[in-house]
Amino acid sequence: MMAQTFTTTALKSSRNNDYSLFEMVRRKEQQLEHFRNQHKDPQDDLRMLLGYFDATPDFTSSKKLANALRNPDRLSVGVDIKRRSPTSNLRVDFNDAGGVAESFVDCNADFIIANADYESYGGDTTDIEQVVTAIRKSSPETPVIFKDIIIDPLQLALAKSLKFDAALVMACVVGKDLLELLNTATLINLPVIVECHTPEEVSLAVEGGAGTILLNRVDRFGGNEFHATQPFAVRDVLPPGNFVTTLVTGKVFDALESNLFLQEGFDGVLIGEGLIGNPSASSLIKEIHELELGDEGEINRSNVF
Numbered sequence: 001m002m003a004q005t006f007t008t009t010a011l012k013s014s015r016n017n018d019y020s021l022f023e024m025v026r027r028k029e030q031q032l033e034h035f036r037n038q039h040k041d042p043q044d045d046l047r048m049l050l051g052y053f054d055a056t057p058d059f060t061s062s063k064k065l066a067n068a069l070r071n072p073d074r075l076s077v078g079v080d081i082k083r084r085s086p087t088s089n090l091r092v093d094f095n096d097a098g099g100v101a102e103s104f105v106d107c108n109a110d111f112i113i114a115n116a117d118y119e120s121y122g123g124d125t126t127d128i129e130q131v132v133t134a135i136r137k138s139s140p141e142t143p144v145i146f147k148d149i150i151i152d153p154l155q156l157a158l159a160k161s162l163k164f165d166a167a168l169v170m171a172c173v174v175g176k177d178l179l180e181l182l183n184t185a186t187l188i189n190l191p192v193i194v195e196c197h198t199p200e201e202v203s204l205a206v207e208g209g210a211g212t213i214l215l216n217r218v219d220r221f222g223g224n225e226f227h228a229t230q231p232f233a234v235r236d237v238l239p240p241g242n243f244v245t246t247l248v249t250g251k252v253f254d255a256l257e258s259n260l261f262l263q264e265g266f267d268g269v270l271i272g273e274g275l276i277g278n279p280s281a282s283s284l285i286k287e288i289h290e291l292e293l294g295d296e297g298e299i300n301r302s303n304v305f
C-alpha cells in the first residue's frame with residue numbers, strides 16, 4: 001500500500017513538472033502565431049534574413065564568444081538575467097534589465113544571457129533590447145545571448161536582427177528539429193548554444209555542428225529532477241580534439257563545486273539564482289575565476305556531491 005502511494009505521488013509530480021515544460025512550449029506556440037502573422041510579408045526583414053544566405057559573414061560574434069567562454073586555465077562565468085525561474089522559487093524584481101546586466105559585467109561576468117520569455121523567466125522584449133544596448137555600449141567585448149523557448153527559425157532571425165551574439169536552443173524542446181534550427185543559424189551566421197541534458201541530446205547537437213554545449217543539471221524533460229553529476233556523464237560523447245566549448249548550468253551556487261567542473265575540463269558555468277539578487281555575487285564570480293587548473297584541493301566527485 002505504501003509503495004503504491006509512493007509510486008503514484010512520484011508519477012504525479014513528475015507528470016506535473018513535465019506538463020510545465022509542455023505548458024511553456026504550448027504558450028510559446030500560441031504567442032508565435034501572432035509573431036508569424038506580424039512577419040508574414042515575404043519582404044519582411046526577418047523573412048529576408050532567413051531567405052538569403054549571408055555571403056559576407058563577419059565573425060565578430062563567434063570570436064567574442066570564443067574569447068569570453070574559453071580561457072585556457074580558468075572557468076568563464078555567465079549570468080542568466082531573469083526575474084523568476086520555472087525550476088526554483090526565484091522571484092526578484094528589477095526594472096532596468098540593461099542596468100542589471102551592466103552591474104554583472106562590472107563584477108567581471110564573462111557573458112550575459114537575456115530572457116525574452118515573460119511567463120517562464122520574467123523577461124520580455126524591452127528587457128532583451130535594453131540588455132543588448134547597454135552591454136554594447138559599456139562593454140562591447142562581452143557576448144550577449146538570446147534565451148527564449150526557441151521552436152521556430154523566425155526566433156533565430158529575431159535574435160540576429162536584435163544584434164545578439166548567439167541564441168540558446170534547448171534540445172529537449174525541439175528534438176530532431178534541432179538539426180534544421182542549427183542549419184538556419186549557420187545560414188544567417190548566428191552562433192547557437194545548445195542546451196542538453198542527456199548524452200543523446202549531446203550527440204545530436206554535435207552531429208548538427210554545435211560549437212557550444214550547455215549542460216543543464218536540471219532535467220527539464222524528465223520532471224525537473226536535479227542530477228548533480230550529469231555533466232560528467234555526457235563528456236564522453238564529445239568528439240575528440242576539444243573543439244566543442246562546454247558549459248555547466250543548473251543550481252550552481254559555489255566555487256567548491258565549480259572547481260570540479262574546471263578540473264574535469266569544462267570551460268564555464270552559467271549561473272542564475274546563485275547570482276541574481278545575491279549581495280555577494282561579485283565575490284562569488286571572483287572566487288570562481290581564481291580557481292586554478294591542477295589545484296584540486298580536497299575535492300573530488302564523491303565528497304562534493
Ligand SMILES: O=P(O)(O)OC[C@@H](O)[C@@H](O)c1c[nH]c2ccccc12
Nearest residue numbers: 080220249250251252271272273274
Ligand atoms: O538559476 P540556475 O539554477 O542557476 O539556472 C540557470 C539556468 O540554468 C536556467 O535558468 C535555465 C537554463 N535553461 C533553462 C531551461 C528551462 C528552465 C531553466 C533554464
